[in-house]
Amino acid sequence: MELEKDLHRALELEEFFVVYQPKWNVKTDRLVGFEALIRWRHPRLGVVSPVEFIPIAEETGLIFPITRWALEQACRQCRAWQDRGIDQPVSVNLSVKLFYGEILYDLVESALNRAQLDGRLLELEITESMVLHDVNDVIRQLEQVRSLGVKVSMDDFGTGYSSIGLLDRIPLDALKLDSLFTNDLDTPSKRAIINAIVLMAENLKLEVIAEGVENKEHIDYLTGLGCHVMQGFYYGQPMDSEEINEWLNNRK
Ligand code: G
Ligand code: G
Ligand code: MN
Ligand code: NA
Numbered sequence: 039m040e041l042e043k044d045l046h047r048a049l050e051l052e053e054f055f056v057v058y059q060p061k062w063n064v065k066t067d068r069l070v071g072f073e074a075l076i077r078w079r080h081p082r083l084g085v086v087s088p089v090e091f092i093p094i095a096e097e098t099g100l101i102f103p104i105t106r107w108a109l110e111q112a113c114r115q116c117r118a119w120q121d122r123g124i125d126q127p128v129s130v131n132l133s134v135k136l137f138y139g140e141i142l143y144d145l146v147e148s149a150l151n152r153a154q155l156d157g158r159l160l161e162l163e164i165t166e167s168m169v170l171h172d173v174n175d176v177i178r179q180l181e182q183v184r185s186l187g188v189k190v191s192m193d194d195f196g197t198g199y200s201s202i203g204l205l206d207r208i209p210l211d212a213l214k215l216d217s218l219f220t221n222d223l224d225t226p227s228k229r230a231i232i233n234a235i236v237l238m239a240e241n242l243k244l245e246v247i248a249e250g251v252e253n254k255e256h257i258d259y260l261t262g263l264g265c266h267v268m269q270g271f272y273y274g275q276p277m278d279s280e281e282i283n284e285w286l287n288n289r290k
Contacts, residue, residue, distance in 0.1 A: 039094070041086075041090070041091065041094060042094050042098060044080065045078075045091055045094055045095060045098070045100055048078055048080075049100075049103055049104065049107060053079050053080065053081070054076055054077065054078055054079075054104070054107060054108070055079060055278065056076055056108060056112060056115070056278075057074075057077055057276035057278055058072040058073065058074055058075070058115065058128065058276060058277060058278075058279070058282055059072060059073045059075060059269055059274060059275065059276040059277070060072055060269070060273050060274040060282075060285070061073065061267055061269045061273075062267070062268050062269070062273045063266055063267050063268075064257060064261055064267075065261075065266040069126060069289070070126065070127075070267060071126045071128065071161070072116075072126060072127075072128045072129070072282075073129045073163070073269065073276075074108065074111070074112035074115075074128050074129065074130050074131075075131070075276045076088050076104070076108050076131075078091055088131075092133065095133075096133055096135050101133050101135050101136070102135075102136070102141070105130075105132065105136060105145065106145055106148075109145060109146065109149040110149045110153065112160070113128070113149045113150055113152070113153035113155045114152075114153045114155075115128065115279055116128040116153070116155055116159050117153045117154060117155045117159075118279075120155075124286065125159075126159075127159045127160065127189070128159065128161070129160075129161035129162065129163050129191065130160070130161070130162060131163045131193065132162050132163060132164050134165070134167045134170060134171055137168065137171045137175065137176050137179055138171065142179045142182070142183060143179065143182040146160070146162070146186060147186060150186060150188075156187065157186035157187030157188045158187040158188075158189075160186075160187075160189070161188065161189040161190065161191055161211070161212075162183065162188060162189070162190050162191070163190075163191050163192075163193040163214065164176075164180075164191070164192060164193065165192070165194050165198060166192065166194065166195070166197070166198035166201045167198055168208070169199050169201045169204060170199070173204060173207070173208070176208065177207060177208055177209065180208065180209045181209055184209055189211040189212070190208075190209060190210050190212075191210065191211060191212035191213065191214055191245075191247070192205075192208070192210055192212070192213050192214065193214045194214065194216045195214055195215055195216060195235065196215065196216055196218075196231065196235060197216045197218055205238070205242060205244075206242060210244055211245060212244055212245040212246065212247055213235065213239050213244050213245070213246050214246075214247045214249055214269075215235065215246060215247065215249060215265070216249060216250070217249045217250020217270070219232050219235075219248075220248055220249060220250040220251055220252075220256050220260070220270070221250055221252075223255070223259040223260070224255075224259075229259070229263070232260075232263055232265070233263050236263050236264050236265050237264075245267060246265045246267065247267045247269055248260050248265050248267070248268050248269070248270075249269050250269075250270050250271075251268040251269060251270030251271075251272050252270050252271045252272050253272055254272075256268075256272065257272065
Protein backbone atom coordinates (compact mmCIF):
# COMPACT_ATOMS: atom_id res chain seq x y z
CA MET A 39 0.00 0.00 0.00
CA GLU A 40 1.11 3.51 -0.84
CA LEU A 41 0.80 4.89 2.69
CA GLU A 42 2.70 1.94 4.12
CA LYS A 43 5.61 2.41 1.76
CA ASP A 44 5.83 6.11 2.65
CA LEU A 45 5.56 5.39 6.37
CA HIS A 46 8.79 3.40 6.26
CA ARG A 47 10.73 6.55 5.34
CA ALA A 48 8.73 9.11 7.31
CA LEU A 49 10.99 9.00 10.38
CA GLU A 50 14.26 9.54 8.52
CA LEU A 51 12.65 12.25 6.36
CA GLU A 52 11.50 13.96 9.59
CA GLU A 53 7.89 14.09 8.48
CA PHE A 54 6.38 13.53 11.92
CA PHE A 55 5.60 16.26 14.37
CA VAL A 56 3.94 16.39 17.77
CA VAL A 57 1.14 18.68 18.89
CA TYR A 58 0.12 19.28 22.49
CA GLN A 59 -3.35 19.73 23.92
CA PRO A 60 -3.79 21.38 27.33
CA LYS A 61 -5.60 19.72 30.25
CA TRP A 62 -7.40 22.15 32.53
CA ASN A 63 -8.60 21.88 36.12
CA VAL A 64 -11.84 23.85 36.32
CA LYS A 65 -11.97 23.85 40.12
CA THR A 66 -8.56 25.47 40.56
CA ASP A 67 -8.77 27.25 37.18
CA ARG A 68 -5.28 26.03 36.34
CA LEU A 69 -3.39 24.23 33.63
CA VAL A 70 -2.59 20.67 34.79
CA GLY A 71 -0.74 19.17 31.84
CA PHE A 72 -0.60 18.42 28.14
CA GLU A 73 -1.35 15.41 25.93
CA ALA A 74 1.16 14.79 23.15
CA LEU A 75 -0.47 13.79 19.84
CA ILE A 76 1.54 12.74 16.82
CA ARG A 77 0.93 13.99 13.26
CA TRP A 78 2.45 13.03 9.89
CA ARG A 79 3.15 15.75 7.36
CA HIS A 80 2.94 13.72 4.15
CA PRO A 81 4.66 15.38 1.16
CA ARG A 82 1.64 14.92 -1.12
CA LEU A 83 -1.34 14.17 1.13
CA GLY A 84 -0.75 16.90 3.69
CA VAL A 85 -1.23 16.22 7.38
CA VAL A 86 -2.27 12.61 7.99
CA SER A 87 -4.10 11.70 11.21
CA PRO A 88 -2.75 9.01 13.53
CA VAL A 89 -6.13 7.31 13.08
CA GLU A 90 -4.89 6.52 9.55
CA PHE A 91 -1.26 5.61 10.13
CA ILE A 92 -1.03 4.16 13.66
CA PRO A 93 -2.83 0.95 12.56
CA ILE A 94 -0.32 0.57 9.70
CA ALA A 95 2.53 1.27 12.11
CA GLU A 96 1.17 -1.44 14.40
CA GLU A 97 0.97 -3.99 11.59
CA THR A 98 4.44 -3.27 10.25
CA GLY A 99 6.28 -2.96 13.57
CA LEU A 100 7.05 0.70 12.81
CA ILE A 101 5.08 1.53 15.97
CA PHE A 102 8.26 0.86 17.99
CA PRO A 103 10.59 3.44 16.39
CA ILE A 104 7.69 5.89 16.00
CA THR A 105 6.76 5.63 19.68
CA ARG A 106 10.41 5.95 20.70
CA TRP A 107 10.57 9.16 18.67
CA ALA A 108 7.27 10.51 20.05
CA LEU A 109 8.32 9.76 23.64
CA GLU A 110 11.64 11.53 23.16
CA GLN A 111 10.01 14.55 21.55
CA ALA A 112 7.44 14.82 24.32
CA CYS A 113 10.09 14.45 27.06
CA ARG A 114 12.34 17.08 25.44
CA GLN A 115 9.43 19.51 25.06
CA CYS A 116 8.35 18.91 28.63
CA ARG A 117 11.90 19.59 29.85
CA ALA A 118 12.05 22.78 27.75
CA TRP A 119 8.83 24.00 29.38
CA GLN A 120 10.15 23.08 32.81
CA ASP A 121 13.30 25.13 32.15
CA ARG A 122 11.00 28.10 31.52
CA GLY A 123 9.09 27.56 34.75
CA ILE A 124 6.16 25.69 33.22
CA ASP A 125 6.19 22.62 35.42
CA GLN A 126 3.50 20.51 33.75
CA PRO A 127 3.32 16.80 32.96
CA VAL A 128 3.01 15.56 29.38
CA SER A 129 1.17 12.37 28.44
CA VAL A 130 2.01 10.10 25.54
CA ASN A 131 -0.34 7.53 23.93
CA LEU A 132 0.84 3.93 23.92
CA SER A 133 -0.29 1.22 21.54
CA VAL A 134 -0.94 -2.21 23.05
CA LYS A 135 1.87 -3.46 20.79
CA LEU A 136 4.39 -1.77 23.07
CA PHE A 137 3.67 -4.45 25.65
CA TYR A 138 4.82 -7.21 23.33
CA GLY A 139 8.50 -7.78 23.83
CA GLU A 140 10.42 -6.64 26.83
CA ILE A 141 11.09 -3.07 25.74
CA LEU A 142 8.70 -0.64 27.39
CA TYR A 143 10.80 0.05 30.47
CA ASP A 144 13.98 0.67 28.46
CA LEU A 145 12.14 2.87 25.97
CA VAL A 146 10.70 5.07 28.71
CA GLU A 147 13.84 5.19 30.83
CA SER A 148 15.98 6.13 27.85
CA ALA A 149 13.58 8.88 26.71
CA LEU A 150 13.60 10.36 30.24
CA ASN A 151 17.40 10.15 30.47
CA ARG A 152 18.04 11.71 27.10
CA ALA A 153 15.78 14.63 27.93
CA GLN A 154 17.02 14.80 31.54
CA LEU A 155 13.39 14.71 32.57
CA ASP A 156 12.05 13.64 35.94
CA GLY A 157 9.71 10.63 35.58
CA ARG A 158 6.99 12.39 37.55
CA LEU A 159 6.46 14.70 34.54
CA LEU A 160 5.66 11.86 32.14
CA GLU A 161 2.33 10.06 31.83
CA LEU A 162 1.45 7.12 29.61
CA GLU A 163 -2.04 6.71 28.15
CA ILE A 164 -3.06 3.12 27.59
CA THR A 165 -6.40 1.86 26.25
CA GLU A 166 -8.82 -0.89 27.15
CA SER A 167 -7.46 -2.98 24.28
CA MET A 168 -4.59 -3.79 26.66
CA VAL A 169 -6.78 -6.62 27.90
CA LEU A 170 -6.11 -8.31 24.57
CA HIS A 171 -2.58 -8.87 25.82
CA ASP A 172 -1.71 -11.00 28.84
CA VAL A 173 -3.04 -8.90 31.72
CA ASN A 174 -0.47 -10.05 34.24
CA ASP A 175 2.28 -9.05 31.85
CA VAL A 176 0.71 -5.62 31.30
CA ILE A 177 0.50 -5.15 35.07
CA ARG A 178 4.13 -6.16 35.55
CA GLN A 179 5.41 -3.84 32.82
CA LEU A 180 3.30 -0.92 34.08
CA GLU A 181 4.67 -1.45 37.60
CA GLN A 182 8.18 -1.28 36.15
CA VAL A 183 7.60 2.08 34.44
CA ARG A 184 5.77 3.42 37.47
CA SER A 185 8.89 2.75 39.53
CA LEU A 186 10.40 5.61 37.46
CA GLY A 187 7.71 7.95 38.83
CA VAL A 188 5.76 7.80 35.56
CA LYS A 189 1.95 7.93 35.79
CA VAL A 190 -0.50 5.80 33.83
CA SER A 191 -3.98 6.66 32.61
CA MET A 192 -6.67 4.61 30.92
CA ASP A 193 -7.64 6.42 27.72
CA ASP A 194 -10.98 6.27 25.85
CA PHE A 195 -12.53 4.70 28.92
CA GLY A 196 -15.95 3.13 28.39
CA THR A 197 -15.77 2.66 24.63
CA GLY A 198 -13.66 -0.43 24.02
CA TYR A 199 -13.48 -3.91 25.41
CA SER A 200 -14.87 -3.29 28.81
CA SER A 201 -12.12 -3.66 31.36
CA ILE A 202 -14.07 -2.57 34.40
CA GLY A 203 -13.15 -5.74 36.29
CA LEU A 204 -9.48 -4.94 35.82
CA LEU A 205 -9.55 -1.39 37.13
CA ASP A 206 -8.47 -2.42 40.60
CA ARG A 207 -5.72 -4.66 39.24
CA ILE A 208 -4.06 -2.55 36.58
CA PRO A 209 -1.84 0.09 38.22
CA LEU A 210 -3.51 3.36 37.20
CA ASP A 211 -3.52 7.01 38.23
CA ALA A 212 -6.33 8.35 36.06
CA LEU A 213 -9.25 7.53 33.79
CA LYS A 214 -9.94 9.53 30.64
CA LEU A 215 -13.63 9.69 29.83
CA ASP A 216 -14.11 9.34 26.11
CA SER A 217 -15.46 12.31 24.18
CA LEU A 218 -18.43 10.16 23.12
CA PHE A 219 -19.77 10.61 26.66
CA THR A 220 -19.09 14.33 26.74
CA ASN A 221 -20.96 14.76 23.49
CA ASP A 222 -23.97 12.85 24.80
CA LEU A 223 -24.36 14.57 28.15
CA ASP A 224 -27.92 15.64 27.43
CA THR A 225 -28.93 11.97 27.21
CA PRO A 226 -30.05 10.90 30.73
CA SER A 227 -28.73 7.35 30.35
CA LYS A 228 -25.27 8.62 29.33
CA ARG A 229 -25.30 10.97 32.31
CA ALA A 230 -26.11 8.02 34.56
CA ILE A 231 -23.10 6.13 33.19
CA ILE A 232 -20.72 9.06 33.58
CA ASN A 233 -21.99 9.66 37.08
CA ALA A 234 -21.24 6.04 37.98
CA ILE A 235 -17.80 6.17 36.37
CA VAL A 236 -16.86 9.33 38.28
CA LEU A 237 -18.04 7.84 41.59
CA MET A 238 -16.21 4.60 40.93
CA ALA A 239 -13.03 6.46 40.01
CA GLU A 240 -13.23 8.53 43.20
CA ASN A 241 -13.53 5.38 45.29
CA LEU A 242 -10.61 3.80 43.45
CA LYS A 243 -8.59 7.01 44.03
CA LEU A 244 -8.30 7.64 40.31
CA GLU A 245 -8.42 11.07 38.76
CA VAL A 246 -11.02 11.55 36.00
CA ILE A 247 -10.24 13.60 32.91
CA ALA A 248 -13.10 14.42 30.56
CA GLU A 249 -12.19 14.58 26.89
CA GLY A 250 -13.91 16.39 24.02
CA VAL A 251 -15.02 19.34 26.14
CA GLU A 252 -16.25 21.87 23.59
CA ASN A 253 -18.64 24.25 25.33
CA LYS A 254 -19.89 25.75 28.58
CA GLU A 255 -22.73 23.23 28.81
CA HIS A 256 -20.26 20.36 28.81
CA ILE A 257 -18.32 22.05 31.60
CA ASP A 258 -21.43 22.69 33.72
CA TYR A 259 -22.68 19.13 33.37
CA LEU A 260 -19.28 17.61 34.11
CA THR A 261 -18.54 19.77 37.15
CA GLY A 262 -22.04 18.93 38.39
CA LEU A 263 -21.09 15.26 38.21
CA GLY A 264 -17.88 15.87 40.17
CA CYS A 265 -15.47 15.80 37.25
CA HIS A 266 -13.07 18.75 37.27
CA VAL A 267 -10.22 18.04 34.89
CA MET A 268 -11.02 18.69 31.24
CA GLN A 269 -9.47 18.51 27.83
CA GLY A 270 -11.05 19.73 24.62
CA PHE A 271 -11.41 22.43 22.02
CA TYR A 272 -13.04 24.77 24.57
CA TYR A 273 -9.68 25.11 26.34
CA GLY A 274 -7.36 24.53 23.43
CA GLN A 275 -6.88 22.54 20.25
CA PRO A 276 -3.83 20.33 19.92
CA MET A 277 -1.07 22.91 19.13
CA ASP A 278 2.58 22.95 18.14
CA SER A 279 5.07 24.40 20.64
CA GLU A 280 4.93 27.87 19.08
CA GLU A 281 1.14 27.97 19.27
CA ILE A 282 1.35 26.71 22.85
CA ASN A 283 3.62 29.66 23.69
CA GLU A 284 1.00 32.04 22.34
CA TRP A 285 -1.74 30.16 24.16
CA LEU A 286 0.23 30.41 27.43
CA ASN A 287 0.83 34.13 26.93
CA ASN A 288 -2.88 34.76 26.35
CA ARG A 289 -3.68 33.04 29.65
CA LYS A 290 -1.37 35.19 31.79
O1 G B 1 -5.05 13.75 17.80
P1 G B 1 -6.11 12.89 17.19
O2 G B 1 -7.53 13.12 17.61
O3 G B 1 -6.05 12.94 15.70
O4 G B 1 -5.71 11.40 17.60
C1 G B 1 -6.42 10.33 17.12
C2 G B 1 -5.99 9.08 17.82
O5 G B 1 -4.60 8.82 17.60
C3 G B 1 -6.17 9.17 19.33
O6 G B 1 -6.88 8.03 19.76
C4 G B 1 -4.78 9.13 19.87
O7 G B 1 -4.70 8.37 21.06
C5 G B 1 -3.98 8.45 18.78
N1 G B 1 -2.59 8.91 18.85
C6 G B 1 -2.12 10.16 18.75
N2 G B 1 -0.78 10.19 18.89
C7 G B 1 -0.40 8.91 19.13
C8 G B 1 0.86 8.27 19.40
O8 G B 1 1.92 8.90 19.47
N3 G B 1 0.85 6.92 19.56
C9 G B 1 -0.31 6.19 19.52
N4 G B 1 -0.21 4.87 19.69
N5 G B 1 -1.50 6.75 19.28
C10 G B 1 -1.56 8.09 19.10
O1 G C 1 -5.83 9.61 22.56
P1 G C 1 -7.18 10.19 22.35
O2 G C 1 -8.16 9.26 21.73
O3 G C 1 -7.67 10.75 23.63
O4 G C 1 -6.98 11.43 21.39
C1 G C 1 -7.68 12.59 21.59
C2 G C 1 -8.20 13.06 20.25
O5 G C 1 -9.37 13.85 20.42
C3 G C 1 -7.20 13.92 19.52
O6 G C 1 -7.07 13.45 18.24
C4 G C 1 -7.81 15.30 19.49
O7 G C 1 -7.51 15.95 18.26
C5 G C 1 -9.30 15.03 19.63
N1 G C 1 -9.97 16.09 20.36
C6 G C 1 -9.43 16.87 21.32
N2 G C 1 -10.33 17.74 21.82
C7 G C 1 -11.49 17.52 21.13
C8 G C 1 -12.78 18.12 21.20
O8 G C 1 -13.07 19.03 21.99
N3 G C 1 -13.73 17.60 20.37
C9 G C 1 -13.45 16.59 19.50
N4 G C 1 -14.43 16.16 18.72
N5 G C 1 -12.24 16.00 19.42
C10 G C 1 -11.26 16.46 20.22
MN1 MN D 1 -5.11 9.95 24.50
NA1 NA E 1 -9.62 9.38 23.98
